[in-house]
Amino acid sequence: MRFSPSLTLAGLASLATTSVLAQVPFFGAPQSLAQVSVGEDVLVSVFQGGSNSQFEDVAIALGISQCFDGANSLDVFYTGPFIATFVGTSRYQNFTVTIPSFYEAGQFAQVTAALFTLTGAGAFPALETIAVVLEVV
Numbered sequence: 050m051r052f053s054p055s056l057t058l059a060g061l062a063s064l065a066t067t068s069v070l071a072q073v074p075f076f077g078a079p080q081s082l083a084q085v086s087v088g089e090d091v092l093v094s095v096f097q098g099g100s101n102s103q104f105e106d107v108a109i110a111l112g113i114s115q116c117f118d119g120a121n122s123l124d125v126f127y128t129g130p131f132i133a134t135f136v137g138t139s140r141y142q143n144f145t146v147t148i149p150s151f152y153e154a155g156q157f158a159q160v161t162a163a164l165f166t167l168t169g170a171g172a173f174p175a176l177e178t179i180a181v182v183l184e185v186v
């Protein structure tokens with residue numbers, strides 16, 4: 050998570066408080082609208098926002114999809130534990146997705162991640178879903 054330098058300490062404190070209930074993961078890679086080719090192995094880095102509260106990363110599911118004339122199929126390429134490496138107060142894990150050979154160039158594709166965590170002393174369950182759109186070229 051990037052903080053603007055103008056953010057006050059009070060602002061940081063309130064962010065830290067709300068993040069106990071809502072830790073929003075984000076993609077460190079790929080970039081939004083990154084250009085990818087069929088057959089290419091694309092690095093997918095999922096970051097979980099910083100928090101100094103207790104937490105447990107339970108599981109993550111990752112999929113990729115592309116719309117063709119109304120047909121929409123989701124290819125799940127990972128389900129399992131989220132085993133993250135710490136970077137400062139954030140943590141992340143790398144995954145790799147191979148762009149399916151039948152994806153059409155000139156169309157967008159979307160990578161979706163759903164991360165399930167238990168947060169805080171109360172083990173508050175949270176499921177966050179995020180997506181990033183890629184351009185197949």
Ligand SMILES: *[C@@H]1O[C@H](CO)[C@@H](O)[C@H](O)[C@H]1NC(C)=O
Nearest residue numbers: 092094133134141142143144
């Ligand atoms: C994730 O991938 C990036 C880019 O290849 C690499 O620099 C980094 O060390 C990897 N991190 C982990 C935890 O594997």
